[in-house]
Amino acid sequence: MNKDSKIYVAGHRGLVGSAIMRKLQQEGYTNIITRTHKELDLTSQAQTQEFFEKEKPEYVFLAAAKVGGIHANNTYPADFAYINIMIESNVIKASYDYGVKKLLFLGSSCIYPKLCPQPIKEEYLLTGPLEKTNEAYAIAKIAGLKMCQYFNRQYGTKYISVMPTNLYGPNDNFDLETSHAFAALLRKFHEAKINNKPYVEVWGTGTPRREFLHVDDLADAVVYLMNNYDENEPLNIGTGKDITIKELAGLIKEIVGYEGEIKFDTTKPDGTPRKLLDVSRLHATGWKHKIELREGIQSTYEWFKGNWK
Ligand code: GFB
Numbered sequence: 001m002n003k004d005s006k007i008y009v010a011g012h013r014g015l016v017g018s019a020i021m022r023k024l025q026q027e028g029y030t031n032i033i034t035r036t037h038k039e040l041d042l043t044s045q046a047q048t049q050e051f052f053e054k055e056k057p058e059y060v061f062l063a064a065a066k067v068g069g070i071h072a073n074n075t076y077p078a079d080f081a082y083i084n085i086m087i088e089s090n091v092i093k094a095s096y097d098y099g100v101k102k103l104l105f106l107g108s109s110c111i112y113p114k115l116c117p118q119p120i121k122e123e124y125l126l127t128g129p130l131e132k133t134n135e136a137y138a139i140a141k142i143a144g145l146k147m148c149q150y151f152n153r154q155y156g157t158k159y160i161s162v163m164p165t166n167l168y169g170p171n172d173n174f175d176l177e178t179s180h181a182f183a184a185l186l187r188k189f190h191e192a193k194i195n196n197k198p199y200v201e202v203w204g205t206g207t208p209r210r211e212f213l214h215v216d217d218l219a220d221a222v223v224y225l226m227n228n229y230d231e232n233e234p235l236n237i238g239t240g241k242d243i244t245i246k247e248l249a250g251l252i253k254e255i256v257g258y259e260g261e262i263k264f265d266t267t268k269p270d271g272t273p274r275k276l277l278d279v280s281r282l283h284a285t286g287w288k289h290k291i292e293l294r295e296g297i298q299s300t301y302e303w304f305k306g307n308w309k
Helices: 015-026 045-055 070-075 077-097 132-155 181-194 215-228 245-256 280-284 293-307
Strands: 007-010 059-062 102-106 159-164 166-168 199-203 212-214 235-237 261-265
Touching (some): 077 102, 077 132, 102 215, 132 159, 166 215, 181 199, 212 215
Parallel strands (some): 007 059, 199 261
16 A cells, blocks of 8 residues: 555444554555445445445455444344345445455454364364354355455455454443443443442353454554455464453453452353464564553553543
């Protein structure tokens, strides 16, 4: 990308899209185009085609998606499958029709089989059954990733895909029903502290292991890869380190400064037992994460206190 290349960030208000915007602006990219959901419904093929015909972006970051935590994924599978497949199909096809030079597709680490060997290598994709709580989202993301590869194979396009691990940071969704674990726990411990609640409820057994990447690191990685990665093979993005949900809860509790108890609600699902990405292919490109978890929790908590309402 040149500093004046026309770049479309799809989903620029979300956790990932807003971080990509911050990164591009910091690096001096001057020609970024966006549309709010209200201005452009990417599930509409007609609207998407019209937008691409008018704007003709050169580069596309495809960060628009319906996302959510374990409960939302488990409760609204039709929406997760339908909306994501529509957005991907429309944006990828319009990118081809209107000559986009390069597109970066955001997949997810939940596309891998539920019980795959750890850490998870990119080649484990489609080697076993998926985790049921997020199967619909995973199927949709696999479809998007594969579609990028098929367009590359058939039409010689340059569409790359990445699989980020569990993300956190500013502009996350802090709704307790639909959010991911990180955001929910940060809010729960904060509110318990403010309201002097005797305990905080953590879903599941606390034993599942997850890897957490700050979204500013993800944004740094995807801008780097847009400029430096041209392979047809998708790439994991993570830190290469994981912790249990119980340990995460303990860390957040300590950073928030909450002194009550933690209770586990085992009527809630655990999801996949472990999800740790193998990041050797990513490191071979020359990129490595910079924000460690403790410092990431601290800065996200500062952001949360100043911005969340
Ligand atoms: O982050 P999370 O919702 O999704 O949950 P996944 C991770 C783990 O944290 C599960 C537990 O074992 C949850 O039971 N957990 C504990 C909580 N307390 C809470 C809480 O208050 N809220 C939530 N949400 N979880 C997601 C997928 O799976 O991974 C998405 O559903 C996405 O598709 C994402 O791909 C990366 O890590 O299990």
